Amino acid sequence: MSHTKKTDTAQHPEPSGLSFLNPAAPEPWASFIEQIDRVAPHMGALSKWVDTLKHPKRILVVDVPIHRDDGTVAHYEGYRVQHNLSRGPGKGGVRFHPAVTLNEVMALSGWMTIKNAAVNLPYGGAKGGIRLDPRAHSRDELERITRRYTSEIGVIIGPGKDIPAPDIGTNEQTMAWMMDTYSMNVGSTATGVVTGKPISLGGSLGRHEATGRGVFIAAREAGRRSHVPIKGARVVVQGFGNVGGIAARMFHEAGATVIALQDHSATIGNEAGIDIHAALAYSASTGGLKGFPGASPLSVDDFWLIPSDFLVPAALEGQILPERAATIKTRIVVEGANGPTTPAADDILRDRGILVVPDVLANAGGVTVSYFEWVQDFSSFFWSEEEINSRLERIMVGAFEAIWEMADERNVSLRTATFIIACQRVLAAREQRGLYP
16 A cells, blocks of 8 residues: 555543653644645645645634632633634634643634545534633633633634634533533534533434544554454553543454553553553543553653554554654554654654545544534434444545545655645635635
């Protein structure tokens, strides 16, 4: 195959990530722009519209002041970026994290544009965030922060305008507060303004597991075509929340051996295999993997050197830099996080014959089931979890097949093939709509 040749969260967020940040990583927006530049030569007659993707349509920066529990007033900086709305309303999560920046949110919104188009959802790309550490705030403070933020961005969100969802540091309770705040401000219950809500408020069955399930489906499909079966495979996972934890569990249940895990609290390994069900229970009760008795502590550097069949980075962006890409010992990288591999590192992995299943395909399961939730809210008719998982499987497998075929046809990487398909769809919509006024 040509795909690797040179020719081309929950109550405990996943993860706090400070130990993963590397100052040597390029700014996320710069990485996104480089990815767009790389795909531009494949756009043909649509190339005149490529600069559309280098300019977010709308950026909102807001002050989020609240009374803290001790009576003091604290201010937080929040963002909502709508990157592109050519194919439909904006769609993308809201991140609560101490390292959130506008540059990061811009890049995440751009990747959402590509991701939604790659799996052919009728959405544009958007993203939001507030720079704070949710672990350092009480539940009441988080509610006040969420409600004030929602009120501040309320002028640009809505069921037909821009639909937020959970991301790192946020969860279904956050979405319930956002939905209620927006509904109070517009004077009617608007369940479709956010996705990832509790089931009792119009949430969808299967949403909690959707991103991790999509990562597993993408890994399975890549393995099938690369002759790397899941059963018996050695798997290493970075991040152990709603994405990494669920993907690890599905690998485990499919007969793979998960030999190393890393979260915000610890890096652990067990050559005989980690009991993922036990690790999930332990993490849920203690807030992290530190001290888990079923594995031994590892250094961060050793984590990236473990020989494996599948490596799943499911934490934050900028994790696989050129230095790590040169020494990683795996056959397939499946990107559960957004932007975990820099473009320079991507080139090194390609040259080394390591297949990379890109984030804009691999982690699209979450937004796909968010789309199902949005549709169900509009119709007030809800599907079974079996129907949800079946529809997710069909969309993910269909998208993977189209992207694999494009990679073969153009002799490019899976990432470039994904960007070709997605950018063609976005730019065709831009051309067909024209410019107004």
